[in-house]
Amino acid sequence: MSIIIERFNKIQSNLSKINKSNSLKIIAISKTFSLEHIMPLIELGHNHFGENKVQEADSKWSQIKKEKNDLQLHMVGKLQNNKAKKAVEIFDYIHSLDSQKLADSLFKYQSEINKSINYFIQVNIGNESQKSGIQYNEVDQFYNYCTREKKMNVVGLMAIPPNDENTEKYFKSLSELNSSLGLKELSMGMSSDYMKAVNYKATYLRIGSAIFGERS
Numbered sequence: 001m002s003i004i005i006e007r008f009n010k011i012q013s014n015l016s017k018i019n020k021s022n023s024l025k026i027i028a029i030s031k032t033f034s035l036e037h038i039m040p041l042i043e044l045g046h047n048h049f050g051e052n053k054v055q056e057a058d059s060k061w062s063q064i065k066k067e068k069n070d071l072q073l074h075m076v077g078k079l080q081n082n083k084a085k086k087a088v089e090i091f092d093y094i095h096s097l098d099s100q101k102l103a104d105s106l107f108k109y110q111s112e113i114n115k116s117i118n119y120f121i122q123v124n125i126g127n128e129s130q131k132s133g134i135q136y137n138e139v140d141q142f143y144n145y146c147t148r149e150k151k152m153n154v155v156g157l158m159a160i161p162p163n164d165e166n167t168e169k170y171f172k173s174l175s176e177l178n179s180s181l182g183l184k185e186l187s188m189g190m191s192s193d194y195m196k197a198v199n200y201k202a203t204y205l206r207i208g209s210a211i212f213g214e215r216s
């Protein structure tokens, strides 16, 4: 069996021990890896894959997405305004909605091609100056902007917590904010902390290296 499938099965078995709900989804983050490397997981029937660059995603996935209709592609990286049009064409989910200007562009382009995209609002949960995301206390207002003025389908919040010992504290506060908005989905948890994220009601786990191996 492919090592990728072995690792993937191990993650699923870890999750099945603590989570009984089948609404939990693993997004296999395939950035930097070739389609050839990813292929065993596609052939296994896994549907959710994530990338962090528009150009890379487009060249890697546009052909195979035409062949396999049920593939769902997630954008998890910082999205520049000038890439919004291409992003709307290739992605089904965008986890990095982080400014009004970006919301305006994305909504304009999705309307032009009549495509429905699922969005996560990225929250700067640790208030880090080098990270993007909406500030915690401004999420409510931004959510209202995206859903009322723009009619965007915001399904949940997303965050990449600071790399420190307080991961659970960040997961907890993101989860509370998510619930307070009545949102169903929650994008948090990566290779090193996905088991913790599930304890705080994550529904989309973004797992890369634990499936595909270390990135060079």
Ligand SMILES: *Cc1c(COP(=O)(O)O)cnc(C)c1O
Residues within 6 Å of the ligand: 029, 031, 052, 076, 077, 160, 190, 191, 192, 206, 207, 208, 209, 210
């Ligand atoms: C790369 C990436 C991941 C996956 O990280 P791993 O530690 O390899 O699981 C998750 N989320 C985002 C936003 C990423 O850029």
